[in-house]
Amino acid sequence: MSCPMGHGTGAVTGTGAGDTPAPGGEAIVREEGAQLDFSKDMSYGDYLHLDKVLSAQHPLSPDHNEMLFIVQHQTSELWMKLMLHELQGAVAHVAADQLPEAFKMLARVSRIMEQLVHAWDVLGTMTPPEYSAIRPYLSNSSGFQSAQYRRIEFMLGNKNAAMLKPHAHRADLLAQVQAAYEAPSLYDEVLRLMQRRGIAVPAARLDRDWTQPYAADDGVKAAWLEVYRDPKAHWDLYQMGEELVDLEDAFRLWRFRHVTTVERVIGFKRGTGGTGGVSYLRKMLDVVLFPELWALRTEL
Numbered sequence: 071m072s073c074p075m076g077h078g079t080g081a082v083t084g085t086g087a088g089d090t091p092a093p094g095g096e097a098i099v100r101e102e103g104a105q106l107d108f109s110k111d112m113s114y115g116d117y118l119h120l121d122k123v124l125s126a127q128h129p130l131s132p133d134h135n136e137m138l139f140i141v142q143h144q145t146s147e148l149w150m151k152l153m154l155h156e157l158q159g160a161v162a163h164v165a166a167d168q169l170p171e172a173f174k175m176l177a178r179v180s181r182i183m184e185q186l187v188h189a190w191d192v193l194g195t196m197t198p199p200e201y202s203a204i205r206p207y208l209s210n211s212s213g214f215q216s217a218q219y220r221r222i223e224f225m226l227g228n229k230n231a232a233m234l235k236p237h238a239h240r241a242d243l244l245a246q247v248q249a250a251y252e253a254p255s256l257y258d259e260v261l262r263l264m265q266r267r268g269i270a271v272p273a274a275r276l277d278r279d280w281t282q283p284y285a286a287d288d289g290v291k292a293a294w295l296e297v298y299r300d301p302k303a304h305w306d307l308y309q310m311g312e313e314l315v316d317l318e319d320a321f322r323l324w325r326f327r328h329v330t331t332v333e334r335v336i337g338f339k340r341g342t343g344g345t346g347g348v349s350y351l352r353k354m355l356d357v358v359l360f361p362e363l364w365a366l367r368t369e370l
C-alpha cells in the first residue's frame with residue numbers, strides 16, 4: 071500500500087534484524103491516519119508563517135554563537151508579545167469588573183515571566199570570549215531599546231519619560247509606547263476597582279497624571295490592609311493582590327537573572343545601549359511595582 075504522499079510501499083522494515091519494527095516510523099503515521107498531503111490545505115508552516123519567522127535570523131558576524139544570541143532575543147520578544155496581549159486583556163477586564171477573566175490572564179503572564187527566567191540558563195552557556203566575538207557587530211543595539219519591554223514596564227506602572235526617547239525615530243513604535251505611558255497602569259486600574267468595591271482609596275490615587283511613576287501611599291496601604299485583614303469578606307480583591315505579588319515576584323527574578331547573566335558574560339563593561347551595564351541593571355533591581363502589597367506584609 072502506498073502512503074498518501076505516494077512514496078514507497080509503506081512496508082515497515084524494522085531495526086535491521088527483520089523482526090520487531092522500530093517504534094515510530096511510517097507504520098505509526100499510517101495507522102494514525104496522519105494528514106500528509108498539504109498541496110491544497112493550509113499546513114502547520116502556513117498557519118504559523120514559519121517561512122517568515124525562521125528566515126528572520128541574520129547573524130552579522132562569522133561567529134557560531136551569534137545564532138544563540140539572536141534566537142534568545144527573538145523568542146523573548148515573542149513571549150513579550152503574548153505578555154502584552156494578556157496584560158491588555160487583564161486591564162480591560164479589571165476595568166469592566168470581570169475578575170475571573172483577569173485572574174486567568176494574569177496567571178498566564180506570571181507563567182510567561184517564569185519561562186523567561188528559565189530562558190537565561192540557555193544564554194548562560196555563552197562565555198565572555200564568545201560574546202566578545204560578536205560584540206563589534208552589535209553597534210549600539212540593546213534590549214534597552216525594546217519597545218515591547220518598555221510597554222510592559224509602563225503597563226506595570228514603572229513610568230519614565232526618558233524611555234520614550236529610544237523610539238523617537240520610529241513613529242509607529244513611539245505611538246504604542248506613548249499610549250502605554252499615558253494610560254493608567256494595571257495597578258491604577260486595580261485601585262479604581264477597590265474604590266468601586268467600597269474600599270476607600272485616596273482620591274489622589276484614583277485620578278492623577280498617569281504618566282507619573284506610582285509612588286507608595288499610606289492610604290493605599292490601609293486599603294489593602296482592610297482586604298488582607300479579612301480575606302473572606304474581600305476574596306476576589308485578596309486574590310487580585312496575590313496575583314499581582316506573584317507577577318512582581320516573577321519579574322524580580324527575571325531582572326535578577328538578567329543582571330547575573332550580564333555580569334557572567336560581560337563583567338563590568340559598559341552596555342551596548344551606553345549605560346554602565348551591570349551598575350544600571352542593579353539599580354533596576356530596586357524598582358518596586360506594587361509597593362503597598364509588599365509593605366503590608368510586615369504588618370500582618
Ligand code: HEM
Nearest residue numbers: 142143146212213214219332335341342343344345347354
Ligand atoms: C549576553 C546577553 C546580554 C547582555 C550582555 C545584555 C546586557 C544588557 C545591558 C548592559 C543592559 C543595560 C542597557 C545597556 O547599556 O545596554 C541591558 C538592558 C536590557 N536588556 Fe539585556 N543583555 C543581554 C541579553 C538580553 C536578552 C536575551 C534580553 C531579552 C529580551 C534582554 C533584554 C534587555 C532589556 C529589556 C533591557 C532594558 C532593561 C531596563 O531598562 O530595565 N537582554 N542588557
